[in-house]
Amino acid sequence: MQPLLVDRLLQIADLFQKDMARAFEGTGLTPARVHLLWVLQHAGPSTQQALARLCEVTPRNITGLVDALEGSGHVRRGPHPSDRRAVLVELTPEASETMARMQEEHAALDETLLGAVAPEDRAAVQRGIAAITAHLETLVTEAAETPR
Amino acid sequence: MQPLLVDRLLQIADLFQKDMARAFEGTGLTPARVHLLWVLQHAGPSTQQALARLCEVTPRNITGLVDALEGSGHVRRGPHPSDRRAVLVELTPEASETMARMQEEHAALDETLLGAVAPEDRAAVQRGIAAITAHLETLVTEAAETPR
DNA sequence: TATTGTTATACTCTATAACTATA
DNA sequence: TATAGTTATAGAGTATAACAATA
Numbered sequence: 001m002q003p004l005l006v007d008r009l010l011q012i013a014d015l016f017q018k019d020m021a022r023a024f025e026g027t028g029l030t031p032a033r034v035h036l037l038w039v040l041q042h043a044g045p046s047t048q049q050a051l052a053r054l055c056e057v058t059p060r061n062i063t064g065l066v067d068a069l070e071g072s073g074h075v076r077r078g079p080h081p082s083d084r085r086a087v088l089v090e091l092t093p094e095a096s097e098t099m100a101r102m103q104e105e106h107a108a109l110d111e112t113l114l115g116a117v118a119p120e121d122r123a124a125v126q127r128g129i130a131a132i133t134a135h136l137e138t139l140v141t142e143a144a145e146t147p148r
Numbered sequence: 149m150q151p152l153l154v155d156r157l158l159q160i161a162d163l164f165q166k167d168m169a170r171a172f173e174g175t176g177l178t179p180a181r182v183h184l185l186w187v188l189q190h191a192g193p194s195t196q197q198a199l200a201r202l203c204e205v206t207p208r209n210i211t212g213l214v215d216a217l218e219g220s221g222h223v224r225r226g227p228h229p230s231d232r233r234a235v236l237v238e239l240t241p242e243a244s245e246t247m248a249r250m251q252e253e254h255a256a257l258d259e260t261l262l263g264a265v266a267p268e269d270r271a272a273v274q275r276g277i278a279a280i281t282a283h284l285e286t287l288v289t290e291a292a293e294t295p296r
Numbered sequence: 297t298a299t300t301g302t303t304a305t306a307c308t309c310t311a312t313a314a315c316t317a318t319a
Numbered sequence: 320t321a322t323a324g325t326t327a328t329a330g331a332g333t334a335t336a337a338c339a340a341t342a
Contacts, residue, residue, distance in 0.1 A: 002274065004258040006164075008281050013161030015284045016154075022291055032332060049300065061333060063302060068331090085300040085341045110152040116283035117276040124269035125276030126150065132273075133156045135264035136163045143170055180309060197323060209310060211325060216308090233318045233323045 005132075023105070028072055036065050037074060037091065041099040045090035047080065074098075153280075171253070176220055184213050185222060185239065189247040193238035195228060222246075 017031070024034055039054045040046065048066060052059040066089055069075040074095040080086035091099065117125050165179070172182055187202045188194065196214060200207040214237055217223040222243040228234035239247065265273050 004255065005262055005274065005277060006254060006258045008277050009157070009160055010164060011281055012157055012277075012284060013164065015281075015288050016158060016161065018288050019284075019291070022288075030331065047300075057332090058334060059301065060303095060335085064332080080300095083300080083342075087301075106154060107152065110154045112287075113280050113283060114153055116279045118279070121272035121276045124272035125280075126153065128265040128269045128273030128276070129153060129156050129160075131264045131266070132261050133159055133163075135261060136160060136167075139260075140163050140166050140170075143167070178308065195323075205309090206311060207324065208312085208326095212309080228323090231319075231323080233316095235324075 009132075019109075023102075029074075033065055033069055033074070036062070036069065037095060037099055038102075040075065040089065040091050041096070041103070045078070045088045047083075047086045047088060049086070051089060069095075157280075167257075171250070177222075181213055181217055181222075184210070184217065185243060185247055186250075188223065188237065188239050189244070189251070193226070193236045195234045195236060197234070199237060217243075 020031065020034065024030075029037075036051065036055060039051060043050065043054060046054070048059055048062045051066075052062045055062065066075060066077065070077060073092055075089050076092055077087045077089055080088050114122060114125075168179065168182065172178075177185075184199065184203060187199060191198070191202060194202070196207055196210045199214075200210045203210065214223060214225065218225060221240055223237050224240055225235045225237055228236050262270060262273075
């Protein structure tokens with residue numbers, strides 16, 4: 001009997017995690033900090049409230065992550081142009097370059113993985129994974145909305 | 149342009165995590181503790197050293213997790229029959245039942261997700277995900293063995 | 297009155313190093 | 320001398336609650 005699809009997907013998740021941990025080993029960056037940089041790379045300069053929403057984490061937590069990343073020179077805190085309560089967090093030029101490089105490696109890994117799939121299966125795999133993602137997202141969203 | 153396969157897989161990983169968090173909400177169990185129970189369910193009674201290897205975590209860490217799970221009545225520490233230094237950790241009957249139930253839900257989720265894939269794509273998806281898992285595992289293992 | 301960020305506090309997961317009891 | 324588990328210590332990530340400044 002074939003292993004469950006879910007088990008394979010969980011194994012893939014675990015392997016991704018190890019891969020990323022290795023990629024940032026020695027840089028002083030941790031998974032949570034990399035995630036925040038990733039979000040900043042996509043969203044551009046953002047308030048800490050916005051980052052908290054995007055990272056699905058409390059604002060207090062963002063304070064700590066931004067403190068650390070500011071200390072290591074990856075982000076800067078700047079004033080918000082119209083709201084003196086808020087700060088705008090943005091990537092430093094160096095971090096921005098690092099993230100761009102990461103994005104390229106990301107795309108390269110994608111090609112490599114797709115290359116491991118038999119050519120005649122590729123379209124079906126793309127469709128299938130999209131369907132699984134959509135279905136799982138529906139399940140989780142519905143569960144989250146159930147008052148319990 | 150279609151989103152990267154890697155992004156979908158990362159999203160799936162994130163959704164699984166949320167799904168599991170929700171499943172154990174209110175039980176006092178945490179992801180690391182559930183993982184240990186899962187390992188015990190598959191491996192049977194084990195020494196803490198063995199659990200440390202299987203969870204890929206330090207023995208010290210296992211001490212803490214087992215302490216917590218013993219306190220909540222999920223596992224028992226028993227003597228090792230031939231080595232008085234070691235302890236054997238095993239699931240309590242109640243936890244064993246909980247894990248069996250979880251395993252069923254796991255299989256049910258698998259069917260649901262596979263059901264979301266078009267019937268004519270299913271075989272290709274199974275093959276493709278197996279190929280991706282194998283390839284990724286090779287990549288990560290090789291990277292881990294590189295002395296750096 | 298509501299929102300933004302921070303201070304205060306606490307818990308979980310993780311790691312390394314030193315120690316005890318056994319092998 | 321090596322192994323199994325624990326004590327001691329430390330750091331990261333997370334959360335809630337209370338508070339200051341601003342809207």
